Amino acid sequence: MELFLQPQPNLVKRSLMAYSPILALLLFSGTSFATKHKEVVSSAQSISVISKATTPVKGIVKDISGVAIPGVSVRVKGSKTGAVTDATGAYRLDLPKGDETLVFTSVGLKTQEVEVKGRSEINLTMEDDVSALNEVVVVGYAQQKKINLTGAVAVIDMKAIEDLPVGSLSAALVSQQPGVGVSGGTSRPGDNASITIRNPILLSKDGGSLRPLYVIDNVIRTEDDFNVLDVSEVENISILKDAAAAIYGARGAYGVVVVTTKRGKTGTPRFSYSTSYGTSDAKLPTMMNGYELATYTNDYNFLAGKKATDNNSVIYTQDELDYFKTHSQDWLSDAWKASTVSRHVMNVSGGTEKATYFAGITYNNQNGNFDKIDFNRWTFRASTDVKVSSNVRVGLGLSGDLSEKKRYLLKQGGSDNEKDYKSLIYAAPFRPAYVDGLPLNTTGGGSTSENFHFFEAQKSNNYLLAKNNGLNINAYIEYDIPFIKGLKAKATYNRTFDNNFGKEFGTKYTLYNFNMLGTNKHIYGGGVKSTTSISNSNRIYFAPNYSDVYQLNGYLNYDRTFGKHTISAIALFEQSETYSDGITSYLDNLVDGAQDNAGYALGGTASGAGVGTISESESESGRLSFAGRVNYTYAGKYLAEFAIRRDASTNFAPENRWGTFPSLSVGWVISEEPFFKNNVRFVDFLKLRLSGGLTGMDNTRAYNWLKSYNLIQTGNGPVFGGNLDRAGIFRLKNAIPNPDVQWDSDTKLNAGIDANFLNNRLSLGLDAFYDHRYNMLVTLASSVPLSVGATLPSENFATIDGFGTEISLGWASKINKDWSYKVRGFFSWSDNKQIKVDYDKGLTGTYLDPTGKSTDMGFLGLRSAGMIRTQADLDALLAKYPNYTIYGTKPAVGMLYYEDIRGAKSTTANPDGSYSYAEPDGKIDDNDRQYLTNKKDNHYGFGMNFTTSYKRLSFSLAMGGSFGGQDILESGARGWGTSAQVTAITNLPSILTDHWTPENPNAKYPAPNYRGQNNLDSDFWFVSSFQMSIRTLNVSYELPANLLRKLNVNGARVYLTSTNPLNLYNPYTYKQYSGSYDVYPVLRSFSIGLNLNL
Known part of the structure; x- marks a missing residue:
């Protein structure tokens, strides 16, 4: 695409008039001039005006691997004439005849100047600025060049994650940076992943989380808002891991994820479309078949003293065992299927120097590995930036999402989200789901999760529905203050509306009881004996919720260079308020044939009266902040940054509402020192960093400083006259208030080294951190008299120190002009020490005393x-x-x-x-009991990213793992753990077929009947905790440009992408490594996609 500065016929005339005083002097001095594209060219000749003809020049810009580079700025040196390369890397300019010089620039690439010398075509290969020192990094409320960073800031390579088939943006960040942990997001449709930074510690009792703060376009948003973002609409992601987060004050203790979304760029309209379709599946656990489970049950009962001749014997006889050898049903496999995932993305952007625009829309669909699970989400984003005048710029952005997640309702025995998977994997395989086409009633009816009938519940048209609609509006105005060079003022306003709607509909279904066959009546297949009505909640439930959040910001930005001194500063004001209101209502005991509409789903009891309830939950909160930051650079080698934030939160009492959070960081670019540069030639860049600051975390329930009560209505109240039916209403105190409650505090220290060697082919990053977390909010274990009628208040009491290291090492090289590669590995370690914590003082001095030890003291067992x-x-x-x-x-x-x-x-x-x-x-x-290992969890993490390109073909993968802890065989894989499981005869992993019996004394596992003992944690059940897997893999191919030109397509790329494609180590023989065997597994996904640029 092209950016043209069109010829202006009256330019010379206006120029002559504007400069007439100067021209008069030139006339008398004998000096002549000519205008050349807004330049005045003087000579000692007579006055003349030269009108230059133009000649076109075009070309294609590629990287060292031969891949076209879109978005490269191509301009005429000393002029505003320029263009931007399109999706195929092509550009075109009209130039005056003569020797012009073109300047090619792009973020992350080395700037190059090329003389035209009369040529009409100039193709260029741009080299990576391997150190990426000139890369612009987004930090709190501003941008900085990476070379000038003094904090620990991780930058996500957006190109590495652009094709991943994930429904949650967090899931795409797995194994991308050291110290950034990602869990979840690749199992059930619509489930989000979560990010943690440097393994934070949480002691708060009030539902706080370990999740970082999310900032999108300088607006503080939620984790859900972040996960809704599609990669196609994100320009860059930075992660603040140290005191750089202090600019966010009372919410920066757990790190900050800073996102900038895409905006329009100058040039002709650029349209892109991407689509992908994939499938997701998992290796299911290996469980016992019908014969094995019946044999295990016999061994359990024989060892417990039961006999086949007992009345109502639980022993399976030989004829029954023989029958189960050929009659066994795997309920989970019968219900499981490969799921599909699809994604469609359309974006358009462009504009002029006066106004730019961007618009995009994305559609994601995922269905489940069980029928009747579906997730759909639409997201959209549109923005425009307008240069109103030379000093004023305004912008408006609009974004939103609409999602719907629907699945069958399984409400028997509680609301466990894993009930579907558990019920199927626990189902005894010698019990068929259907007998003669009729659904079988398993043991004991449908009151527990082990006994209800998954397939009938699934077919009953009962469902759980969640709809979410969000709208975000963001506007700004920016003013370049003309009388102070480098000073800008900016105001932004953001408003977010969220409407969430939840609904459950459950009825009843009918199961059949059969006369039993076999010697001891364990074979299902006789005639129908009776029927049983099973209640699947028998309720209709509604939960609409609305929230409204606004954030108002005012900024002053200053950026100037004075010789070798560069100063940038920002001062800001921030105000935000949040309001939410939600209602829950339900109607119980629906009549037979009820519909999923409250107007028709009549409720009834034995007496005929409807049973229902309605409740409301309303909340509001606000924050007010003032912040500032100053950055100073001298000669590109001495760096300093100071930031401070003053925060107020309505979570706390008025006298404790305000807090101050300062930070200071410095850097020294040693490689710019003459004594180093002239003597250590194999080091291209070396920078030392040191930072420290105070952050906080106000992740506590609001209004702990106020008295709160519950109103309880029960029994009969006081009798006045003949009124005997009045229920008593009581006011029950919840907790003793504490007006001194404040946020958790965290003093962060970080020391780091950034270095490049061997002509920037080898890169090194090293960080060591120490976090002193104090005033952590907890509820002390001390007891209070029952007469008080309330629990103790929360207190800012605990102190825990966290520490660790992060190392990254990269190598980038080019084998020849067609073949290049990059590899980057990283390693991290973290731990902590409890300085002051609440514990039972009867443990003082014992092995259970936590003082001075890590929160992970190891694996406790026998x-x-x-x-x-x-x-x-x-x-x-x-x-x-x-x-x-x-x-x-x-x-x-x-x-x-x-x-x-x-x-x-x-x-x-x-x-x-x-x-x-x-x-x-x-x-x-x-x-x-004793601590059998030094650690229970893995405290060491590692990863590797590898990319290679050969001509138009490229390949990349991300690998990750961890070690240092200790895993143990889950209790469910050691045998039955409860009497209910024994009664229901829930299925077990196949490894337990090798259990002790008198005939098998050398078995691997103990006898099944010692249920209580087998559930004791001991090193007998230990399993390696080492993890190592390929997390993502991508292969892509760019179609030849000559073919695309015939199709009027600027660029096209096909790709194959996979998530969780290969687990490189798994000590378990019966299940995949991640997660318990009885929860929805981590999925392995493969997708094929196409990207078009028009």
Whole structure:
């Protein structure tokens, strides 16, 4: 596309008039001049006006791998004449005849100047500025060049994530930067991922989260607002990990994710369309078949003393076992299917020097791996920027989203979101879902999650619906103050409206009870005996919610260079208010045949009266802030930044509402020093950074400083006259208020090194951080008398120090003119130390005392001594420990046994206030637990990003992993854990077929009947916690330009993308590594896509 400065016929005439005094002097001096594209060219000749003819020059701009580069600015040096390359990297300019010089610039690439020398075609290969030192990075309320950064700021490579088939933007950031953790987002349709930065610690009791602050176009937004963004509408993402977050004050302690969305750029209209379609699936856990589960059940009952000859025997006889060898149903596999995901994106942008525009719309669709699960989302964004005058610029942005998530309702036994998956994986495979086409009623009816019938509930047209509609309006006006060079004033206003609607509709369905076949009546297949009506909540429920948020900002920005001194500064005011109102209502005991409409879904009870309720929840809050920041650079080598923010929040009492959050950071570019530059030639760039500052976190429930009560209506109230039916209303105190409550505070320190070596091919980043978190809000464990009738208030009490390191190392090289590659690896480690925390003082000085230790003290459990495999093993154990018991149970053959570490804890403290334990007492109980490992969670993380391009073909992958902790076989994989599971005979992982019996004394796992003992955590059940997997993979191919020109297409690219394609290490033989076996698995997705630029 082209950007033309059109010829202006009256230009010379106006120029002569404007400069007439000067021209008069020139006439008398004998000097002549000519105008050349707004330039005055003087000579010692007679006066003449030269009108130059123009000649076109065109070309294509590519990178070192031969890929066309759109958006490159091409301008005539010393002139405003210029153009911007289109999607195919092509440009065209009309130039005066003569020797012109073209200047090619693009962010992240080295600026190049090329002399025209009469040529009509100039093609150029632009080299990466490998160090990306001139890359513009978005920080709090401003932008800075990366070379000038003094804080720990991570930048996401948007090109690396542009094709990923994810429904949540957070999920696209996995394995992209050290110290940035991403969980979730690649399982159920519509579920969002979550980000954490540098493993923060949360002690607040009031529902606060570990999530960072999200800022989109300088407006503080929610995590949901961030996840709704499509990659196509995002210009860049920066993550503030250290004291750089102090500019956000009382909400910056957990880091800040800063996003800039795309705006219009000058040039002719550019239209792009992208589409992709993919499929998602997962390897399902290997569970027992019908014969294996029946055999396991027999072994459980035989070892418990049951016999096949007992009345109503639970023992499966041989004829029944033989039947189940060929009659087994895998409920989960029958319900599971590969799901699909599709995405469509359309964007258009363009404009002139006076006005630019951008508009985009995105549609995402995901269906589930079970039928009747569907998620749809539309997002749109439009913006325009207008230069009203030479000093005034205004802009308006409009964005929004509309989403709908619908799935079947499974309400029996509670509202567990995993109930569908759990019910299917737990279903006993010797029980068919249908007998002669009729749905089978499993054991005990439908009151628990183990017993209801998934397929019938799914077919009943009961559903759970969530609709979300959001609208965001953002406007600004910017003024360049003419009488102070470098000073700008700006005002912005943002308004966000969200309307959410939730609905549940549940009725009843009918199951059938059959006469049983087989010796002990365990085979389903006799005639119908009776029917059972199962209630799937039998309710219609509505939950509309509305929220309205505004943010008003005023800015003063100053940016000037004085010789070797560069100063930039910002002062701002920020005010925001949030209001929300929600209603929940429902109608119970729907009549048979009820419809999903409150007007027709009549409720009834035995007495015929409808049962329903309605409630409302309303809240509002506000914040007021003042902030400022000053950046100073001297000669490009000495850097300093100071920032401060003053915050007020209505979460706290008026006298504690305000807080001040300062930060200071400095940097030294050693490589710019003459003594270094002239002597250490293999180092191209070296910068040292140091930062410190105070941030906060006000993630607490509002109004802790006020008294609050619940009104309870119950029983019969006071009797006045003949009124005997008045219910009593009581005021119940919730908690004792604390007017001194404030935000958590976090003093952040960070030291870092940025370096490039060997002609910028090798890059290094190193950071070490220390966070002193204090005044953390907790509720102390101390008790209060029951007569008080309330719990203790929250207090700013706890102190925890966090620390860690992050290292990244990259290499970029070009094998030849067609082939290049980049590889970048990173490593991170973090931990913490509890300085002051609330705990039971009876643990002082014991191994359970947390003071001075990490919040992750390791894996707490029993030290296994092995398995009692034979009677001889048991006799030897009892000979050594005659009174040996395991939580009150005498040892038996087939049971695990443990080391006796210590006896009971003393009831009185030692002189130093600590407590001690008695010598081992031959009894295994909680006193014998110990921390079996240094860590439970993985505290070391690593990752790698690799990209290579050969001509028009490119390939990239992101890999990640972690280690340092300890995993354990989940309790459900050790056997039945509850009596309800025994009664329902829930299915189990197939690994448990190798369990101890008298016929199999060398089994891997203990006997199944010692249910309580098998659920004890011990190192017997340990599994490696090492993780390593390829998180994303992408292969793309750009179609040849000569082919596209015939189709009038500027650019086209096809790509194949995958998320979670390969797990490189999995110690589990029966399930995938991530997550428990009985929850919805992480999906492996493959998508094929097409991108067109017109």
